[in-house]
Amino acid sequence: MKRIRLARTEFIDSGHFIPGHPKCGRPHGHTYRVDIVLEGTPESDMLLEFGEFKQRVWEVLQRYDHVMLNEVMEAVPTVENIAVELHRELKKVLPNFKLTVRVYEGVRKWAEYSDE
Secondary structure, three states, rough: OOOEEEEEEEEEEEEEOOHHHHHHOOOOOEEEEEEEEEEEEOOOOOOOHHHHHHHHHHHHHHOOOEEEEHHHHOOOOOHHHHHHHHHHHHHHHHOOOOEEEEEEOOOOOEEEEEEE
């Protein structure tokens, strides 16, 4: 049976600060690029219809868009922790797929978290 990877790229704008960090300790914001990659074996001709994929993803991402991440995350909102938390939350709405989440903070910097 064929394995397929299907992906979406979305963007969220959020504020955050890293307590005690000399540069990032002050409140500031980023446009985060979020790449969500699903992998699975399609039961028909599609792994997941793109409209449904978008709906499920935004069910989660809307909670992180245009907010101060320090107020909605338990962990310190580093790009690493954002990737882990988004993965955990997206897995709840996309449970039947192997999932990889990559979060870009700006253009050239990113963290990625994947199912083991």
